[in-house]
Amino acid sequence: MSSTPQVEVVALSGGVGGAKLALGLQRTLPAGALAIVVNTGDDFEHLGLAISPDVDTTLYTLAGIADETRGWGRAGETWLAMAELERLGGPTWFRLGDKDLALHLERTRRLACGEPPSVITADFARRLGVPSHIFPMTDDRVRTFVDTSEGVLEFQHYFVRRRCEPELRRVIIDGAHLARAPAAALGLFAAPSLKAVLICPSNPYLSIDPILALQCWTTALRSARVPVIAVSPLVGGRAIKGPTIKIMAELGIATDPTALARHYAGLIDGLVIDHEDARWEQSCGIPVMVTSTVMNSLADRERLAQETVEFAQQLRPMSSRRTA
């Protein structure tokens, strides 16, 4: 992982939705040609463990060991530790499977030994047989908080414990102005082999914004010499996964692709939207590809990945981006 040769696509991603497209990219690109920069604003400490939900989902998905039905955690998981924890009166609102626990224990151990998250993640990916490069967006501490109708909540308390029920007023990304990207990840933008930068169909406000809150990532996108494409997580006023629509409504944002185009304005050269949103194609103000963005099957993911990369290839980079 010290060298990252022949990276063709860098994808910015959150958890589940983004990881689906990442898997499609991994399966259609040559081995080692995909690098994913993953949100770590969701990271938190629980039961003394360092948990990095989006990184873990990406690792598990790209290793082919994720539970696709449940949408998070490991396939073939067991829950004995959780049952005992409940018996002992411990907190069980964040479900940690027995297999999943091992990864958190080992990450926590290595962090305590001084290893940076990016090195730990790269080693986990290697050991789990993942051919792609997975980077946490930073090795520094960044934490997403949400200002809600119930006050300021830590992200996982809002997202998992309170199931996004409190009304969202503002997303606070703490530590972002001090955080730096892992040098090896930023360096990918200079790779001659690079063909495209993608923003995965993750929640723009909760999953992608924490990455873009780091000045270095915004600058990297603005100055990228290859096309930057976002894939919309919206489908006809609904979201493929998670609370994106509820959050957009609470923030007073229209739930159509034009809002995404505005949100990512100056950062992207093109937008991929679903057939159901085709009527907004001309209103986005940037090149748009209309296709089916719903990824139920593996074939869906591969097709969307391939189409998105092809779409990027057709675009002239920096046509709609300001240079930093």
Place this chain on the structure above:
Amino acid sequence: MSSTPQVEVVALSGGVGGAKLALGLQRTLPAGALAIVVNTGDDFEHLGLAISPDVDTTLYTLAGIADETRGWGRAGETWLAMAELERLGGPTWFRLGDKDLALHLERTRRLACGEPPSVITADFARRLGVPSHIFPMTDDRVRTFVDTSEGVLEFQHYFVRRRCEPELRRVIIDGAHLARAPAAALGLFAAPSLKAVLICPSNPYLSIDPILALQCWTTALRSARVPVIAVSPLVGGRAIKGPTIKIMAELGIATDPTALARHYAGLIDGLVIDHEDARWEQSCGIPVMVTSTVMNSLADRERLAQETVEFAQQLRPMSSRRTA
């Protein structure tokens, strides 16, 4: 657990061997009449978890959920986390089962919240349905190190990782002179209901000495107004469990009950030894009861527990103890 009414027996104990007698005591005494003071010199931090092996063994044994065959950990245990930890390149020399993990996670969480170990242990005991009172010997940090032919080793590294193979030269009990006993545990010695104090057949050097290294426990034993009895862990020059004999040999100590009588001199009023060691009965210099000390069955444990308490009742306390 805030009040400890009607405690009849206080037992000092290490792990497996001591817990066997403790179970016999629990089953023959009225509910709540047994209090066990458990060695915490073995405690260590592993994978970021606070592990207290002797306390855990005592909890599991007295809750009837210990694995009797393996001799440590939980019955019906699974090992998925351990298998994944190995896959991720983590340390697997200290085996942590999936059920067992929950207890360490919850202890670690509560310690981080500022709860003392004695409060956590009492709550675990209550939740696991243990009718006896289990006290860690101290809420303070005491750590057993061993000076060996391979240098000074942390206890678990010597005991588990190196399987007691390095030659033992000296046991170092770090932090003992600053540590205090939990007040509620020390207070038991003043209970009018108290009938006897027992030293369980645990390793005298590795399991009992760390308790006695605390001045308050030595003083409590010396000044106890009830008989203090030790049960020998030796059987005809062998040990019932663990490396006691190997260690005694390495320390240049004769492996017969007279060595125990000398070791506990000034602290005990009587000694319980096995039939195989009957020839040493007259050489111990204190009252001795000869019986079968091997505890294979539950009936063995109950019988030995009952005989030991009866033996204590026949003795005049402080006959051989110096007052502090």
